[in-house]
Amino acid sequence: MNSDSSPYPDCGPQSLPPSRMAPLGMLLLMASCFTFCLSRENPKEFALTKPKKSSTKETERKETKAEEELDTGVLEVFHPTHEWQALRPGQAVPAGSHVRLNLQTGAREAKLQYKDKFQNNLKGLKKGKRLDINTNTYTSQDLKSALAKLKEGAEMESSKEDKARQAEVKRLFRPIEELKKDFDELNVVIETDMQIMVRLITKFNSSSSSLEEKIAALFDLEYYVHQMDNAQDLLSFGGLQVVINGLNSTEPLVKEYAAFVLGAAFSSNPKVQVEAIEGGALQKLLVILATEQPLTVKKKVLFALCSLLRHFPYAQQQFLKLGGLQVLRTLVQEKDTEVLAVRVVTLLYDLVTEKMFAEEEAELTQDTSPEKLQQYRQVHLLPGLREQGWCEITTHLLALPEHDAREKVLQTLGALLATCRDQYRQDPELSRMLAGLQAEYQALATLELQDGEHEGYFQELLGSITRLLKELR
Template sequence: MSHCIGLLSIASKLNLLVLLLSAVCFCSCLSDRIPEFALTKTEESDLKEENGKESVAEDDLDPEDLEVFYPTYQWQTVRPGQAVPAGLHVRLNLQTGEREARLPDNKNEKSDMKDQKKRKRLDEMHINSNSYTSQELKEALAKMKGKEKTENTMEQKANLEDVRQRFRPIEELKKEFEELNMKIETDFEVMVKLINKFNSSTSTLDEKVAALYDLEYYVHQVDNAKDFLSLGGLQLVINGLNSTEPMLKEHAAFVLGAALSSNPKVQVEAIEGGALQKLLVILATEQPLAVKKKALFALSSMLRHFPYAQLQFLKLGGLQVLRNLFKEKGMETLYIRVVTLLYDLIVEKMLLEDSENKEDQMEEKVQQYKQVNLVPAVVEQGWCVIISNLLALPEHDTREKVLKTVRILMASCRDGYQGDYALSTTLSMLRTEYEELAAEEQREGDKDGYFKELLSSINTIIQELRAGYL
């Protein structure tokens, strides 16, 4: 028992010793940290004071009070706080760590145009480049702006003066138009005046001819031609074909042909008004070439795409009238026009018969064309030889149209062509001629030229004639 009590007393003493050692260590550590804390606080306060002084110093600087950097063509160090003008070359010297600037070298480098203008203006105002204050800079800038404003004002005045000289005021133009009392007329109103002038008994021959000349321009349009019909102008022109004055006949036929072109309504009214008979009379009687040329034009406009007129043309002996033109002297220019008309009428009927369009109106037109026996009449009246003889003409365009007509009539005229020695001779001569022309075309690089097409037509006709012999 006594032994246990002794052990407890020893343990309590050891614990007390440990507590004392811990207290001593804590005090020493605390005494070491306090000076450090005090030193740290002191340094922070000092930094705040220094930063405050610097910020105040920077805030007190006015941009206008900054020292201006005066550049030269040599590199100079830019000190802190110096204002560097625009347009300079600036670099960082890697050896010294300082910024340097200089003026651009005019010999080797292109400076900005604006900077050149600024330096020029500064030179003109005699600004001392060695030293000037912010106030002097402000005054120089004010002078520059004033000078620019003056230049702009002078330029504007010059432009305004130029505009006044080149253009007239709108008020002046309006006044002149009002004095002229100008009025824009419609085509209908113009045609009314022209018809009245042509129909007036007081109008001279020249005035009537001039009226017809102007009317021809207007009646080309389909709607104007219909208005011309409603105004009674068509019948007046048809009656003008009976005039004893060749000039009136010529221009009346010209107006009639223009109004008839591709205008079925006018075609019907014209044939009912007796235009076909009057045109055939002009072509059958002795008339100047100009009159017959315009009459043939009007006849062609009436017959195209109008089977009823074609039928009446055959009944009235129109083919015989046209055939007689080839017997008259001085009518050579009409030959190819007649052949072209016959070719167009034959092809027109063939295309319609071969058409797959089976509408009611088209069927009715086909039936009308079946009554027009144009090709048999052409063969019967000897047109095959008349047409083939035109191959002797020298014009290539004439030969082309004649060759087309001969080919389209080949089926009906083959018997006559096979016995025509003159035709065979002419075709052989033409083939030789066009072989040379086609070869020349090919040498020039034109493989599918005009003469090659003519040569092909000639060869086709020759082959068809030879096939007929077999």
């Protein structure tokens, strides 16, 4: 066989047919071009190697550095008002501001939280140390430093105020042990009110005490018995009875000041009033009023009698039984006793209206069984006043010149109107006096109206007179 007839004549290198050589060459050319292009491009963008772990740490380090740069940079200060304002990125918000997130716009907003609080913070900052910072821009570190100094200054100020307050309290109030020690050195003994009253009663009741010492003891005692508890403590050691017995003294001054003490002790103190009635105080007071005594003594005794009778229906019953109305009638008819007459008329008016109010209150509450109301119903004051001639007595007292005295008499005439209506109508002198007073107070009331007083004193008196005249027609 020759070489042309066989495609593989021997076992050496073979050569490809021309039809297969062309595609292979094209492939080799394309591979060469691709390799050349890759070698010319940026290796970072087309590297096929695995990323290194250090890139994440580097990114975090860069972010931290950026935050530090932002933190230490100069921040624009936001100036808050009382209205909400949007915050721009990077603005520093002063202390005392109220910051919120607007859910509709997604923006942060700020305003002054409380005007007074913000002003107080500014005042506190002014009181503190001076801050060497720019008034237009602040760094975040400046703001932190300012807040720390503000807090420190407030604490120091509060501490100073507390110390000053404690020092002032220590100066004004000293411990009782220290006071006792100082008083012991001065031979001074601290006494309670009870001990003082015992000492004063002892001095007053001592036969060795002079008149001046007894009067001084009663004068000091009156100051203490104004207090309800002290007046009741006076009963515990028999001091009230000692003072009541002082009404029997032959010295007018002792009677006067003893009555002065009793009047203060009786006032609005039912427990003391009961003990006084049982101790015979009412009889002794009436005896002094019915006998010849200086006017100053009768003034104090009448004061004690009024304190004993007011709001105490049982004492009022005893007063009527002992002839108290006769005693008072004689008293107001004495010469130069006009001041006593006004006080007596005021007492009678108070007793009449007091009983009237008690009955009206019982009607409103529909309660007719209280013990005090039953006692008031046993006080037959109005019939006694009519029998003793008080209708005429009060009428004559209208001649008193003082406006205050006339006011008291007009009030009493009104309170006695239901009982004394017939006597008032039959008394021509009363009608004449009321007409004269009406003309006088009409002129005075007109002057009040001209001065702009629409509810003046004289207008009230004129109204009382007009009502009386209308009732008596």
